[in-house]
Amino acid sequence: MIKKITFFLVLLLxxxxxxxxxxxxxxxxxxxxxxxxxxxxxxxxxxxIKDNVFYKKSKSQLWQYKNVALGKISSVDIINPLQIVLFYxxxxxxxxxxxxxxxxxxxxxxxxxxxxVISNTGxxxxxxxxxYNSINQKIGLFDYKKIAFTEFPIPFQGTIKNxxxxxxxxxxxxxxxxxxxxDIFGKTNLHCTVPAYDKIQIIDNERILFSVNHKLxxxxxxxxxxxxxxxxxxxxxxxxYKDQNLxxxxxxxxxxxxxxxx
Numbered sequence: 001m002i003k004k005i006t007f008f009l010v011l012l013l014x015x016x017x018x019x020x021x022x023x024x025x026x027x028x029x030x031x032x033x034x035x036x037x038x039x040x041x042x043x044x045x046x047x048x049i050k051d052n053v054f055y056k057k058s059k060s061q062l063w064q065y066k067n068v069a070l071g072k073i074s075s076v077d078i079i080n081p082l083q084i085v086l087f088y089x090x091x092x093x094x095x096x097x098x099x100x101x102x103x104x105x106x107x108x109x110x111x112x113x114x115x116x117v118i119s120n121t122g123x124x125x126x127x128x129x130x131x132y133n134s135i136n137q138k139i140g141l142f143d144y145k146k147i148a149f150t151e152f153p154i155p156f157q158g159t160i161k162n163x164x165x166x167x168x169x170x171x172x173x174x175x176x177x178x179x180x181x182x183d184i185f186g187k188t189n190l191h192c193t194v195p196a197y198d199k200i201q202i203i204d205n206e207r208i209l210f211s212v213n214h215k216l217x218x219x220x221x222x223x224x225x226x227x228x229x230x231x232x233x234x235x236x237x238x239x240x241y242k243d244q245n246l247x248x249x250x251x252x253x254x255x256x257x258x259x260x261x262x
Contacts, residue, residue: 020227022218024246024257032057037249039240041081046247046254049073054086056101065101077122079166085129087121094121094129096144107144116149120172122165124184130170132160139170139182152186164202171202179221181205192221199238207261209241216248218261231257 030046034055038047045058052072056063070088077085083104084097096104107129109116120132127145132138140151159175171181177194179202194200197210206222209229214236216229231248238249246257 020225022227022229022259022262024230024259026232027245027256027258029256030254031252032249032254033252037238037240037247037254038076039078040242040245040247041078042243043081045081047076047078047084049076054097054101056099063101065097065103067095070095075121077165079123083123085121085123087118089119092116092118094118105144107142109142112147113149120160120163122163122170123167124165124170125167128184130165132156132163132170132172139172141184152182152188154186154188162200162202166204169205171205173200173202179208192219194219195226201239201241203241203261209239211236211239220262223262225262227262229259231255 032048034048034050036049038049040046045056048055053064053066054073054076070093071090072088073086074089075087082099086095086097092108092110094107098104109118115135116133117135118131119134122130124130124141128141128143131140131142133140133151137156138151139156140149142149161173161175163170163172165171169181169183173179173194177196179191179194180188181191182188191205194208194210196212198212200208200210202208206220208219210217210219214234216231216239218227218229233248233250233255236248236250240247244258244260246259248255248257
């Protein structure tokens with residue numbers, strides 16, 4: 001059963017008025033030319049897509065992975081840099097890559113089960129992938145070692161706008177901006193309603209980073225607060241947060257900030 005948490009967002013927004021600001025420290029920048037900035041790992045290596053080629057860049061090396069036969073890269077999951085997930089929605093296929101972007105495993109869901117069409121996926125724990133099956137609108141786990149599916153019995157209602165996952169949870173925001181999560185045991189929660197946004201990154205069950213009109217905010221629904229994050233950029237294309245580090249991707253560079261999220 002979905003646990004509903006009442007969250008009067010309109011009242012909250014009118015009360016705080018986005019007046020608070022969360023300070024940051026600018027640590028440096030990296031030059032980059034790409035179509036999509038994916039993010040960075042704990043070693044400081046960063047990942048991006050240019051002309052449908054997936055890249056990893058360190059201070060001294062550049063790796064790349066290209067698979068023309070599978071079409072456009074739909075999404076990338078770098079939660080584990082030793083096991084990167086590339087998703088090609090057009091061909092219902094996931095590729096697992098190692099830390100040098102060598103292919104570890106190719107998973108074609110259509111060849112495994114023709115009633116499974118994946119539209120969202122991400123890495124979970126215990127040799128599993130999260131997936132959303134657009135055929136029956138169910139979320140589940142796929143064990144890529146045993147080649148076995150586990151679908152959770154509660155079907156999803158509505159349309160998914162954004163998804164994100166970690167080892168233990170799959171998060172999503174629907175077309176009404178409701179923020180949900182489901183854990184590896186199938187427990188589903190409705191957390192709150194998210195304000196209108198341009199870009200978004202779900203940090204955990206309580207915190208979300210989102211941008212509106214080139215301003216960046218932290219939503220903490222447990223504390224019922226929305227705080228603007230102080231950055232120098234007047235415009236940016238995307239952002240990525242991990243372990244108190246924030247990257248802002250502008251036209252041709254990445255600005256790196258140190259930040260402590262409350």
